Amino acid sequence: FHIADMAAGPLSVSSTASTNNDGILIGDKVYSEVYLTIDNSLIPEERFSPTPSMLDGLDLDTETDLRILGCEVIQSAGILLRLPQVAMATGQVLFHRFFYSKSFVKHSFEIVAMACINLASKIEEAPRRVRDVINVFHHLRQIRGKKTPSSLILDQNYINTKNQVIKAERRVLKELGFCVHVKHPHKIIVMYLQVLECEKNQTLVQTAWNYMNDTLRTNVFVRFQAETIACACIFLAARALQIPLPSKPNWYLLFGASDDDVKEVCITTLKLYTRKKPNYDQLEKEVERRKVFLAEVKLKAKGLNPDGTPALSTLGGFSPASKPCSPNVVKVEEKSPNPQTLKPVKKDPDSRTQINKSPHNGLRKDVKIGRNSRSGSGSRSRTRSRSRSRSPRRQ
Numbered sequence: 001f002h003i004a005d006m007a008a009g010p011l012s013v014s015s016t017a018s019t020n021n022d023g024i025l026i027g028d029k030v031y032s033e034v035y036l037t038i039d040n041s042l043i044p045e046e047r048f049s050p051t052p053s054m055l056d057g058l059d060l061d062t063e064t065d066l067r068i069l070g071c072e073v074i075q076s077a078g079i080l081l082r083l084p085q086v087a088m089a090t091g092q093v094l095f096h097r098f099f100y101s102k103s104f105v106k107h108s109f110e111i112v113a114m115a116c117i118n119l120a121s122k123i124e125e126a127p128r129r130v131r132d133v134i135n136v137f138h139h140l141r142q143i144r145g146k147k148t149p150s151s152l153i154l155d156q157n158y159i160n161t162k163n164q165v166i167k168a169e170r171r172v173l174k175e176l177g178f179c180v181h182v183k184h185p186h187k188i189i190v191m192y193l194q195v196l197e198c199e200k201n202q203t204l205v206q207t208a209w210n211y212m213n214d215t216l217r218t219n220v221f222v223r224f225q226a227e228t229i230a231c232a233c234i235f236l237a238a239r240a241l242q243i244p245l246p247s248k249p250n251w252y253l254l255f256g257a258s259d260d261d262v263k264e265v266c267i268t269t270l271k272l273y274t275r276k277k278p279n280y281d282q283l284e285k286e287v288e289r290r291k292v293f294l295a296e297v298k299l300k301a302k303g304l305n306p307d308g309t310p311a312l313s314t315l316g317g318f319s320p321a322s323k324p325c326s327p328n329v330v331k332v333e334e335k336s337p338n339p340q341t342l343k344p345v346k347k348d349p350d351s352r353t354q355i356n357k358s359p360h361n362g363l364r365k366d367v368k369i370g371r372n373s374r375s376g377s378g379s380r381s382r383t384r385s386r387s388r389s390r391s392p393r394r395q
Contacts, residue, residue, distance in 0.1 A: 041179060043100050043222045052103040057290045063104060065278035066287075070095050070109045071217040072278075073140060074117050080136045081128050083121055085213070086184055091120035092216040093182045094172060100222065101175045105290045107168070110137065111161075115168035123180055130162055144280055182221075185212055185230035192230055192255060196245060207237035211269060218268050224261055231257040232265035 023032035053063045071092040078088035094116045099109070114133050121128045138152045152158060173180070189208050193199040211233040215221070220229055231252035238245050245251050252262055296306050304310060 041097075041181070041222075042224070043097070047100055048219070048223075051100060053099065053105060056103045056105040056294060058104060058286070062283065062286055063099075064275075066104050066109055066283055067096060067099065067219070068217045068272070068275070069278040069280060069283065070099075070113045073110070073113050073137070075213075075216075076140055077113075077117055077133065077136045080139070081117070081121070081132060083117070083126055083128070084124060086186065087120045087124035087126050088117070089184055089186075089213070089216055090123055090180075090182045091117040093221045094120060094176065094180060096219055096222050098172050098175055100219075102171075105287055105294065107171075108164075111164050111168050112172065113137075114165045115172055118165065119169050119172060119180065123182075130165055134158065134161055134165065183226040185226040185233065188226055188230040189233060192234060195254075196234075196251060198243070198245075201243070204234075204237050204241055204243060207240060208233045211236045214272060215265070215269050218272055220265050220268055224265055227255055228257045228261045229265055231255055232262045232269070235262060236266055236269065 023030040025031075051063060053066075054060065058066075074091045074095060075088050078085075078091065091113075095113060098112060098116070099107075114130075114137055118128065118130060118133050135152045139149060142149050186209065189212065190199060190205065193201075193205060193208070198204055208230075212229065215229060215233065220232075235245075235252065237243075250259065253259075299306060
């Protein structure tokens with residue numbers, strides 16, 4: 001999302017900017033500053049339906065499975081890379097934000113997941129090499145396919161993957177408007193439990209943290225504030241452990257969370273546990289099928305077949321021979337009579353000699369090249385002379 005859409009909201013214009021001409025002129029307006037806050041990093045409601053992936057033909061369930069699978073891969077890779085939990089959480093939130101701006105059909109979710117965890121490691125001051133990230137994802141792919149783990153070969157495919165990850169990282173930064181800060185509810189959960197005098201209950205604290213880590217696979221981190229998510233996680237943990245909390249009025253109203261928001265976060269989190277585990281192969285086939293379909297639609301719009309050849313919609317469509325305005329064709333049709341309507345006529349030898357003797361462009365047609373042509377012309381001249389010499393005898 002661009003700065004004006006997600007990261008910063010609308011650019012604020014100061015009242016003195018137009019009078020003093022102090023600021024940057026963008027279009028017809030003068031902007032004095034760019035206002036960046038974490039409060040405006042939430043995605044508007046109209047962006048959730050339809051999403052870019054849904055516009056490309058993916059249904060909501062497939063897109064949700066791809067989001068869950070991408071976040072699970074980021075979490076597993078972060079564990080193998082020994083990243084802090086905050087870095088893994090940041091990578092998953094960046095992953096959700098990016099795919100509300102771009103489509104799963106046009107961007108490989110695995111490459112974007114590599115880019116997000118690589119970027120998150122830099123943001124949270126725990127950088128990892130791109131080679132290590134690719135190696136870990138290669139290992140996870142082998143485990144997923146139930147293959148014998150083998151080391152990553154540094155060949156041309158590795159170089160291509162590394163370049164794709166670097167380009168994807170730049171693309172993520174561009175789409176997020178370089179606003180990659182994520183406010184996590186880890187510390188907020190502990191602070192709220194201290195206010196509720198329940199911080200000594202380590203089971204409650206750990207259960208709330210577990211709910212919060214599972215919530216990262218859903219889209220609540222791009223829909224609600226961190227304080228609301230913290231209250232919902234504490235609420236779920238207290239319900240699961242049957243620990244009573246103040247309810248008249250509800251305790252989370254003290255921290256600015258509403259009943260509807262807490263209920264929505266809880267329902268979204270609990271739905272996660274009722275879903276089937278995403279199948280990587282089926283999701284990959286579905287995305288590939290949509291890619292092929294979109295490519296065929298683009299070629300069809302350009303008037304081409306799937307193999308790139310011109311598409312002939314009708315017989316009189318694209319054909320070099322179907323040009324009625326060709327001068328050669330018109331002349332031939334005018335000069336050539338219909339052979340069915342004409343009777344065969346014997347040619348007079350005298351007329352043939354006149355035609356051959358008529359000059360054409362300064363040359364005579366009786367001039368031939370080759371032995372056969374010379375012999376033929378000689379025999380014709382002999383027959384002509386004989387016929388001329390015999391005619392007076394008959395008289």
